[in-house]
Amino acid sequence: MRVDIVSIFPEYFAPLDLSLIGKARANGTLRLAVHDLRDWTHDVHRTVDDTPYGGGPGMVMRPEPWGEALDALAPDELSPDGHTLPRLLVPSPAGVRFTQAMAHELATESHLLFACGRYEGIDQRVLDHAATRMRVTEVSLGDYVLFGGEVAVLVILEAVTRLLPGVLGNAGSLAEESHAHGLLEAPMYTKPATWRGHEVPEVLRSGDHGRIARWRRDEGLLRTAARRPDMIAALPPESLDKRDRAA
Numbered sequence: 281m282r283v284d285i286v287s288i289f290p291e292y293f294a295p296l297d298l299s300l301i302g303k304a305r306a307n308g309t310l311r312l313a314v315h316d317l318r319d320w321t322h323d324v325h326r327t328v329d330d331t332p333y334g335g336g337p338g339m340v341m342r343p344e345p346w347g348e349a350l351d352a353l354a355p356d357e358l359s360p361d362g363h364t365l366p367r368l369l370v371p372s373p374a375g376v377r378f379t380q381a382m383a384h385e386l387a388t389e390s391h392l393l394f395a396c397g398r399y400e401g402i403d404q405r406v407l408d409h410a411a412t413r414m415r416v417t418e419v420s421l422g423d424y425v426l427f428g429g430e431v432a433v434l435v436i437l438e439a440v441t442r443l444l445p446g447v448l449g450n451a452g453s454l455a456e457e458s459h460a461h462g463l464l465e466a467p468m469y470t471k472p473a474t475w476r477g478h479e480v481p482e483v484l485r486s487g488d489h490g491r492i493a494r495w496r497r498d499e500g501l502l503r504t505a506a507r508r509p510d511m512i513a514a515l516p517p518e519s520l521d522k523r524d525r526a527a
């Protein structure tokens with residue numbers, strides 16, 4: 281997967297040299313480049329913002345640098361795989377909610393572009409023009425406001441990269457983690473069996489894999505019902521058996 285990130289703070293992405301993302305870059309699974317938007321400015325002050333039409337507080341990111349940056353990073357009508365348009369993701373408080381399902385969808389893309397907005401946002405015409413030759417998605421991490429899109433890109437990129445083949449050493453953990461089946465994961469334990477008077481549940485030390493699987497599902501259901509009833513409501517009816525409903 282090719283990933284291009286455009287930001288006025290490219291140094292925000294230094295963490296992407298670390299850990300499993302760093303390894304994915306080193307082995308070629310992830311071909312990531314971070315670009316400074318100011319490289320596409322032409323004035324001595326390298327200006328990227330200006331006052332908003334219609335008045336109001338703050339500044340808006342000018343369209344010209346963004347237009348030139350996206351032209352340079354996605355010059356062709358099609359992605360390198362020759363079949364799909366490049367995917368442009370623009371983190372924004374006004375975006376669609378980012379979910380694990382979207383992470384899985386993005387993990388199938390061959391080329392992701394991320395545009396990191398700052399100030400009051402990016403001139404809307406940048407997104408409108410990009411949409412004439414890319415698939416553009418404004419995406420939100422949740423109902424709160426950040427200084428800019430950089431932190432959101434780090435989150436999205438981590439959620440997507442860990443789904444790429446070979447990145448996670450134990451791919452099996454993907455199958456049981458929170459949100460894998462629309463539920464939160466069950467509590468996890470490791471040695472010692474007793475710690476400060478707290479016991480590991482007996483079932484997890486029983487060696488009875490059927491009981492253990494059932495316990496984990498029940499605990500996941502109970503946690504989800506208590507913490508995220510919206511996820512229970514979103515489950516396909518057929519995914520809950522009679523016993524689940526009783527849990």
Ligand SMILES: Oc1ccccc1-c1ccno1
Nearest residue numbers: 371372420421425426428429
């Ligand atoms: O608050 C933001 C400012 C800029 C870019 C993105 C965001 C945001 C808020 C929530 N998710 O993304």
